[in-house]
Amino acid sequence: MNHVGLTNRLRRVREDEAPVSGRILIIDDEDRILQFVARGLRSEGYEVDVCADPHEGLEVAQRGGYDLVILDLLMPTLPGITVLDRLIQRQPRQVVIVLSCLTDSRTKVQCFQLGADDYVAKPFSFHELLERVKVRIRSARTSTGPLEIGSLRVDLVRRQVQVGNQPVALTEREFLLLWELIQHPGRTVSKEHLLASVWGYKFDPGSNVIDVYVARLRQKLGPETIVTVRGEGYRLNAA
Template sequence: MRLLVIEDEERLADSLRRGLSAAGYAVDLAHDGLVGLHLAREHPYRAIVLDIMLPGLNGYRVCARLRAAGVTTPVLMLTAKNGEYDEAEALDTGADDFLAKPFSYVVLEARLRALLRRGGGGRAVLNVGDLWLDPADRSCRRGEVPVRLTAKEFAVLECLMRRPGEVVSKADVVEQVWSADYDGDLNIVEVYVSALRRKVDAPFGRATIGTVRGGGYRVSAG
C-alpha cells in the first residue's frame, strides 16, 4: 500500500517514513508543494499526508488543485497547534481529515487507517477462496486459522489480493509495495512470494498464489 508524505520538515518526514515503512506501507516523500502535487497526480497513492506550510505551493493549494483535477485520494492534512481556522480551511479545500501538530504517531497511523477504510468504501476485507486479509487491522487467516505475516509480506499479499484473478507483474508489486526511489532487483518480489507460499499455501495443502511465466503472479482460489 503506497502513501505520499508531503512535509518540508525533513526530520519529521523521515520519521514518518520510517514508522510507516515499518508498518508495511511504501512511502514516497516530497519536501515541496509543487513536487508533491506532481507525484500525487502521477501515482495511484492510497492516501496522502499533507502539511500546510510548504515551499513552492502550500498545502491548501495542493489539495484544492488535486480535487479540481479529479484526484480523490484521501488526504490527511497536518495543521498548526490549536489552529481551528487551519482545520476549517483544510476541510473546505477538500482534505478528508486533519491532525494538529505536535501529534502522536500512533494517532496519525490510526487516522490513516480510518481514511483508508472510508476511501475503500467501508471495512474492505479482501477474500480469495478461504484466504482472508483485513487491511484495517493487518490480519490474515486461511479459513479460521490465523496466519502471521511480516509487514512487507502483508503488503505484497495485499497488492496481489486487490487484483484477484489478474496477472500482477513484479514491477507492479514493487511500485505498490516499495517506494518510488527503490532501484533494486525486481526479483526481491520472488523472495516475498516464496515466503508467502510457505505460510498461506503449504501448511494448508492448497495453492492460491500462482506464477505466470514471463508475466508475474496471480491469486486465485486454491
C-alpha cells in the same frame, strides 16, 4: 479557532452538475498535489474539500462527515502521522488513505497500525489512486468485517490473516506484499510496481526479492494463492 475563518481557509472544489459519489477531504501542504487530485476526483463526481494546513485539516476531519480522508505525512507544524493518530482516536471508523513520498516499510506499517486503510506512494498514478478511493469507499459502505478472498480471511484492522480457520503469522513485508496484491483484485501486478510500493526501490531486473517473498507467502498461504503471470507479474487467486 473561528469557524467562519476556518471555513474561508478551506477551498471547496465541487462539481455541482456531477453526481456526487462521496465526500472526500485532502490534507496536503503541496498546493500542486491538492489541486491535481481535487480536479481529478471532482471529474469523477466526488465532493472534495482541500486543506493545506495540518492543524485545520485535523480539526475539520475530526468533525466527521467524510467518506474518505487523503492524508500527506510530511507537513510543517504537525506531522501527518500525528494527524492520523489523533483523527482515528476521535473518528475510529474514518477511512484514510495515506499519500506520501515516504516509501519505507516501517512507515507504512506504522500507518496501518494507527488505522490507515491504504497507503499510496508519491509519485503516483491518479488512475491507481482513483481505483483505491473507489475500493476504500465501497468497502466501508458494504463491509463490516474481515475481507474474504477465496480461502483467505484478512482482518485489516487487526492485521491478522487466516487460511480457512487456521491463523497464519506474516512478517511486515509479507503482509505489505499481500496487502498490495489485495488492492488489485483480479489484476496482475508487475514486479516493478510491487518493488516500488512494498520496498520503495526502483526496479532492478536482476533482483529476485519479489520471487523470494512470493515463495514465502505461497508456503504459508498455499501454493495456489498467488498466480505467476509470466512476463507480467503476480495476481492474487480469488478462487
